[in-house]
Amino acid sequence: MDYSIKIQINDSLENTKDKLLSKLKEKWFWLVTELDLSKIFKNKLWEKIGEYHILWVCNPWYSYKLYKIDPMMGWILPCKVVLFTKEDKNFIWLVKPTIQNNFLENDVFKNVIEEVEEILIEIIKTI
Numbered sequence: 001m002d003y004s005i006k007i008q009i010n011d012s013l014e015n016t017k018d019k020l021l022s023k024l025k026e027k028w029f030w031l032v033t034e035l036d037l038s039k040i041f042k043n044k045l046w047e048k049i050g051e052y053h054i055l056w057v058c059n060p061w062y063s064y065k066l067y068k069i070d071p072m073m074g075w076i077l078p079c080k081v082v083l084f085t086k087e088d089k090n091f092i093w094l095v096k097p098t099i100q101n102n103f104l105e106n107d108v109f110k111n112v113i114e115e116v117e118e119i120l121i122e123i124i125k126t127i
Contacts, residue, residue: 007127009090010090020092030058036052037049051084052085058077059119065112076097079117
C-alpha cells in the first residue's frame with residue numbers, strides 16, 4: 001500500500017500554499033496549524049535544510065462526525081500536507097489518511113477517512 005502521494009510543483013512554496021489553502025476552503029477544510037520544520041532546525045539545531053512546512057488541515061464536519069461516534073478518534077485528524085524543497089525542486093506531499101485504517105475496526109471510520117482522502121488527493125492534483 002502506498003502511504004502517500006507526492007507531486008512536484010512548478011511554483012514557489014508560498015504560491016502553492018496560497019493556492020492549496022484556497023482550494024481547501026472551497027471544500028470546507030481549514031488550516032489548523034503549520035510547522036515550519038526548516039525554521040525549527042535552523043533556530044534549535046543550527047542546521048539548514050530546504051524549506052519544509054507541515055500543514056495540519058481539517059474539515060470540521062468530518063472531524064465532528066468521527067468525534068460523535070468515538071471522542072477517542074481525535075488522533076486521526078487533522079490530516080498532514082507537506083510542502084518542501086529538495087534539490088532545488090518544490091513538492092507537495094500528502095500522507096494518506098487511510099494508512100491509519102489498519103488501526104481501526106469501525107467501518108464508518110474507515111469510510112469517512114477514505115472520503116477525506118479522496119477530496120484531499122483531488123485538491124492536490126489540481127495545484
